Amino acid sequence: MHEETIRRTEGFVRERLAGEASGHDWWHVDRVRRTALRLAEEEGADRVVVELAALLHDVADWKFHGGDDAAGPALATSWLRSLGVGEDVVAHVAEIIAGLSFKGAGVPTPPRTTEGAVVQDADRLDAIGAIGVARAFAYGGFRGQPIYDPDVAVELHQTAERYKRGAGSSVNHFHEKLLLLKDRLNTESARRIAAGRHRFLEEYLERFHAEWEGRA
Numbered sequence: 001m002h003e004e005t006i007r008r009t010e011g012f013v014r015e016r017l018a019g020e021a022s023g024h025d026w027w028h029v030d031r032v033r034r035t036a037l038r039l040a041e042e043e044g045a046d047r048v049v050v051e052l053a054a055l056l057h058d059v060a061d062w063k064f065h066g067g068d069d070a071a072g073p074a075l076a077t078s079w080l081r082s083l084g085v086g087e088d089v090v091a092h093v094a095e096i097i098a099g100l101s102f103k104g105a106g107v108p109t110p111p112r113t114t115e116g117a118v119v120q121d122a123d124r125l126d127a128i129g130a131i132g133v134a135r136a137f138a139y140g141g142f143r144g145q146p147i148y149d150p151d152v153a154v155e156l157h158q159t160a161e162r163y164k165r166g167a168g169s170s171v172n173h174f175h176e177k178l179l180l181l182k183d184r185l186n187t188e189s190a191r192r193i194a195a196g197r198h199r200f201l202e203e204y205l206e207r208f209h210a211e212w213e214g215r216a
């Protein structure tokens with residue numbers, strides 16, 4: 001029963017995200033699902049809720065739905081109901097998706113359950129390390145922002161509104177979000193994985209600026 005639900009959800013998400021070029025493609029979802037299941041094992045979270053929430057977490061992100069925060073949870077809810085999934089699981093998955101997104105340096109988004117904690121951590125781990133670097137520049141290109149502009153200051157957004165409207169560069173995004181993530185994780189298992197990925201981001205930036213300034 002669960003296997004069938006997961007298999008069909010996988011097909012639904014794969015089809016919806018085909019051709020996505022902003023770093024929210026199917027393979028992002030697949031990596032988040034695999035990392036989330038690994039964290040679920042270590043943290044003792046419910047695997048079915050975690051896998052369904054990970055698979056559905058980006059089906060209708062606010063960045064692509066005119067700022068509508070409710071679109072993702074609503075779509076996940078109708079999809080899971082159409083498969084006959086129990087209301088408790090449906091509500092839990094919708095709640096996890098609704099609370100997942102990073103909304104600015106000064107905006108806390110703590111999940112209520114262990115399942116929410118591991119899915120949020122898995123999504124955030126995919127934003128750092130070598131893959132995080134690739135996704136930041138992919139998303140920046142998608143948005144039409146420069147890779148870097150030394151004249152534009154870093155802004156540590158204090159509200160979700162300002163974060164959404166932020167118009168900096170991809171390198172500023174490292175300071176506005178990526179470098180903050182290791183201290184915004186919920187679980188010890190994720191913090192262990194984050195350490196090496198965070199170091200890579202720092203080394204990457206050091207090298208980037210060294211080349212920019214003609215020191216390397």
Ligand code: ADP
Pocket residue numbers: 022023024061100101102123124126127132135136137139140169170173177178
């Ligand atoms: P989350 O999954 O936490 O909501 P997002 O959907 O905001 O993350 O971001 C998806 C990917 O795009 C991440 O790797 C993120 O760092 C990157 N990204 C988001 N906003 C920007 C931006 N303004 N500039 C560059 N990269 C960005």
Ligand code: NI
Pocket residue numbers: 024028032057058123
């Ligand atoms: Ni995501």
